[in-house]
Amino acid sequence: MDFSLPYPSTASPAAGPLAWLAVVLMQLRTQRGQGAVRTALAPVTSPLKAAVFAAIWVLLRRALPRSKPQMQITNVEGMMARNELYPPRCGHRQANNVINTYLWFDRCPTVSEITPMFSTIVRAHRRWRSVPIPGGWREVDVPLEDHVRVREAASEKEAIATLDRELPEAEWPMDRPLWAVEVMRVPPPGRSVVVLRVHHTMGDGVGLFQNLAEVATDLNGEPLQLPGGALPKQKGGLVAGALWYLDAARSILRILVASKVPFETDLPMLCPDRRTLTKPRPRKTLFFPTLSLPYVKRVKDAAGCTVNDAIFTVWAGAVRRYCEARGSDFSKPVTLRALLSVALPRLFDAGHDPQDKLLNSFYFVSVPFDASSPDVLARLKGNKKNLDVVKKTTLALAAKFLANHVGNYLPLAVQQETMADLVGRHSVVFSNLPGPKTEFMLFGQQVRGIQGVFYNIVPQFIGLSVGDRIFMNFTADPQVVEGLGEEFVSCFTAELEAMGRAVGVEGSCLWKE
Numbered sequence: 310m311d312f313s314l315p316y317p318s319t320a321s322p323a324a325g326p327l328a329w330l331a332v333v334l335m336q337l338r339t340q341r342g343q344g345a346v347r348t349a350l351a352p353v354t355s356p357l358k359a360a361v362f363a364a365i366w367v368l369l370r371r372a373l374p375r376s377k378p379q380m381q382i383t384n385v386e387g388m389m390a391r392n393e394l395y396p397p398r399c400g401h402r403q404a405n406n407v408i409n410t411y412l413w414f415d416r417c418p419t420v421s422e423i424t425p426m427f428s429t430i431v432r433a434h435r436r437w438r439s440v441p442i443p444g445g446w447r448e449v450d451v452p453l454e455d456h457v458r459v460r461e462a463a464s465e466k467e468a469i470a471t472l473d474r475e476l477p478e479a480e481w482p483m484d485r486p487l488w489a490v491e492v493m494r495v496p497p498p499g500r501s502v503v504v505l506r507v508h509h510t511m512g513d514g515v516g517l518f519q520n521l522a523e524v525a526t527d528l529n530g531e532p533l534q535l536p537g538g539a540l541p542k543q544k545g546g547l548v549a550g551a552l553w554y555l556d557a558a559r560s561i562l563r564i565l566v567a568s569k570v571p572f573e574t575d576l577p578m579l580c581p582d583r584r585t586l587t588k589p590r591p592r593k594t595l596f597f598p599t600l601s602l603p604y605v606k607r608v609k610d611a612a613g614c615t616v617n618d619a620i621f622t623v624w625a626g627a628v629r630r631y632c633e634a635r636g637s638d639f640s641k642p643v644t645l646r647a648l649l650s651v652a653l654p655r656l657f658d659a660g661h662d663p664q665d666k667l668l669n670s671f672y673f674v675s676v677p678f679d680a681s682s683p684d685v686l687a688r689l690k691g692n693k694k695n696l697d698v699v700k701k702t703t704l705a706l707a708a709k710f711l712a713n714h715v716g717n718y719l720p721l722a723v724q725q726e727t728m729a730d731l732v733g734r735h736s737v738v739f740s741n742l743p744g745p746k747t748e749f750m751l752f753g754q755q756v757r758g759i760q761g762v763f764y765n766i767v768p769q770f771i772g773l774s775v776g777d778r779i780f781m782n783f784t785a786d787p788q789v790v791e792g793l794g795e796e797f798v799s800c801f802t803a804e805l806e807a808m809g810r811a812v813g814v815e816g817s818c819l820w821k822e
Contacts, residue, residue, distance in 0.1 A: 381444065382441055382444060382445050382446065382510070383668075383713045384712065384713050385669060385713060386441070386668075387441070387443075387510075389509050389510045390441040390508075390510040392406065393721060393724075394406075394725065395586070395725055395766060396722070396725045396726060396729055398586070398587050399586045399589065399729060400589030401589070401766055402481075402589070403481035403508070404476065404477055404478065404479050404481055404764060405477075405764050405765065405766060406481075406508055406509045406510065407481060407506050407508050407509065407764070408507050408508075408509055408514055408763055409476060409504050409505075409761070409762040409763065410504065410505040410506075410507075410518075410760070410761055410762075411502060411503075411504050411758070411759065411760040411761075411762060412502070412503045412504070412505065412751065412756050412758070412759055413500045413502055413503075413756065414500060414501050414502075414503065414752070414754055414756065414757060415497070415501075415757060416497075416501070417494040417495065417501035418492070418501075418503060418751075418752035418753075420454065420459060420492075422752045423490060423503075423752060424457065426524040426751070426752065427453055427456070427457075427490070427524075428453055430520050430521075430523065430524060431486075434520060434664055434667050435662075435664045435665055436486075436487075436512065436665075436667045437451070437511070437520070437667070439486060440483065440484060440485065440486060440487070441483070441487070441510055449485065449486065451486055455485075456489050456490060457489075457490045457492065458490070458491055458492065459494060460492065461493075462494065462495050462502075463495075464495060464499050465499045465500050465501075465502065467495075468493035468495055469502065469596075472493065472502065472504060476504070476762075476764070477764045481508065487510060487511050488507045488508070489506045490503065490505055490506070491503070491504040492504075500758075505517075505521070509669065510669075513652060513668075513669045513670060514671070514761055514771075515652045515670070515671070516655065516666075516668060516669070517667070518742075518744065519535060520667060521751075522535055522745065522749075524751070525745075525751050527749055527750070528748055528749070528750060528755065530750075533745050534745060534746065535744070535745055536743045536744075536746070556703050557707055559702075560702055560703045560704045560706070560707035560708075561707045561710070561711060563675075563707075564675070564704070564707055564708055564711055565711075567675040567731055567734070568731040568734065569730065570675075570734055571644065571734075572584060572644075572733070572734055573734065573736055574643045574644045574645065576632045576643070576645070577631070577632050577637060578628055578736065578768075578785075579789070580767065580786060581789070583734075583767070584733055586729050586732075586733055590786040590789070591788060592764045592784055592786065593784070593785065593793055594782050594783070594784045595783045595793050595794060595797065596780075596781075597780075597782060597783070597801065598802070598820075599758070599778050599779065599780060599819065599820040600778070600781065600805075600818055601777065601779070601818060601819060601820040601821070602616075602774050602776070602777050602778060602820075604809065604814070604816065604817070605779065605805070605818070607809075607814045608809045608814050611812035611813055612686070612689060612812045614693050615696075616741075616774075617696060618689065618692060618693045619808065621647070621696060622679075622685070622689045622692040622693070622808065623801060623804045623808060624737075624739070624770065624801070625645065625678040625688055626680070626685055626688055626800075626804035626807070627800040627803075628678070628680055628736075628800075630804060631792075631797055639681055642681045643680050645677065645680050646676065646677050646678060646735045646736065647675075647676050647678060647735060647736065647738070648674070648676075648732065648737070648767075649673070649674045649675075649696075649699060649739050650671050650673060650738060650740040651671060651672055651699060651704075651705040651708070652670060652742070653670045653672065653705055653709060654670070655668065670709075672705050672708035672712060673731070673738070674699050674704045674705055674708055675731075675734075675735065676696060676699060676739075678692065678695075679691030679695065684811070685804065685808045685811050686808075686811050686812070689808065732767045733767070737767065737768045737769065737770050738763075738765050738767060738768070739770050740761075740769070740770065740772070741770075741771075741773075742761075742771075742772065742773050742774075744759070744773050744774050744775040745775055745776070749775070759773060759775060759780055760773070760780050760781075760782050761773055761782075765784065768783065768786070769783070769784045771784075777820065779820075783797070802818055802819070805818045806818050
């Protein structure tokens with residue numbers, strides 16, 4: 310499907326103000342405003358002229374009445390739909406834009422059990438029955454059976470290996486609703502695997518899990534409850550308001566320079582071509598052993614931090630252990646960063662269409678790792694301080710503003726190079742999400758395990774808690790991260806238990822039934 314915006318290209322500022330304004334007027338009236346400035350100003354070389362014409366465009370857009378169609382598509386969502394997030398040299402594929410939710414079951418669900426549940430979701434949410442078009446979405450027919458594929462595997466290990474090999478390379482059709490279900494049937498006593506694949510254009514992981522929760526129940530058959538969150542609020546009063554806006558301005562500046570800061574220290578875990586990202590890298594997913602959430606909570610309570618603070622610090626320590634085993638020297642300061650995926654709460658007006666509430670509300674924030682401090686508690690103190698900046702400032706809100714309200718005014722090449730510059734300066738995209746507080750059921754049986762996998766252009770860590778368990782995985786280039794398996798897992802669990810001992814928590818960090 311062609312996602313290029315059909316803007317008129319015969320008129321430009323050089324052709325005369327009237328002709329140019331006529332084009333912009335038509336774009337505004339037809340709700341093709343996203344990118345209108347970028348398109349109309351493409352031939353303008355003078356910054357002064359560009360500013361004048363942009364000011365005229367903004368005034369016109371505010372003054373003219375225009376329709377407000379349902380299910381608009383944001384700038385970032387449109388770029389993902391067109392696979393234009395990164396420069397062509399990166400070799401980014403549509404498969405890299407797909408969220409893969411792995412679910413494990415004792416008994417393989419049948420197609421007749423799967424389709425009714427997805428029929429409920431499809432009826433309740435328009436994006437599940439639509440395809441992206443310029444500026445929005447178009448509803449289409451959804452033959453549910455065409456979205457479910459069932460295959461056989463001799464063992465759970467074989468099923469995972471097949472999926473890990475095929476999914477990063479799979480073609481992704483954009484001419485039908487952007488979701489699919491892969492079922493790998495494994496004979497008992499092995500566990501069967503169901504992978505729900507959803508293109509990121511439809512929504513982020515939090516929104517998709519909320520949709521899944523609508524058809525899931527707890528073990529008693531009650532509706533599944535998910536944790537919520539709160540936005541940073543602007544406090545009342547003139548001084549507090551001024552400080553809030555000052556912080557927002559500082560946050561915007563910090564985000565703008567994140568793609569131009571020096572690269573990280575060369576370490577064995579870092580991609581050697583991260584400065585240029587000139588070719589696609591192979592991807593392999595490492596599923597960690599299931600961790601005990603009660604153990605991690607005891608550690609965070611004793612240390613006076615949050616679960617995120619603890620996991621973030623343990624990651625930094627695990628990287629240090631892995632790299633020191635390969636000769637890296639941490640006696641001098643080491644530069645290491647994460648792109649933290651921050652999910653903002655979904656806020657809707659009272660009259661908002663209830664079928665149009667699936668969206669992307671996550672944004673990247675650059676956060677440095679403290680991997681240089683000599684002991685685990687010193688690293689925890691440093692990393693807690695780094696994460697507090699995200700929790701207590703407007704960084705996430707500023708990232709949202711820049712991504713969806715400023716980025717669409719920039720030429721496409723500028724947006725793509727900025728994204729490549731940004732991710733190339735971060736060793737990992739870090740996502741740690743709270744899931745339901747209880748175990749849950751789908752397709753009439755208990756879900757035995759869950760993992761969220763994303764084949765990002767740089768290594769990706771995803772953690773998800775369910776009940777008393779934490780499920781985690783790390784997706785990276787196996788040619789770069791040697792020993793992407795037992796060795797790195799050992800580094801992580803050893804660091805977590807070292808943190809536990811440092812604050813007086815004994816025992817194993819692994820979950821046991």
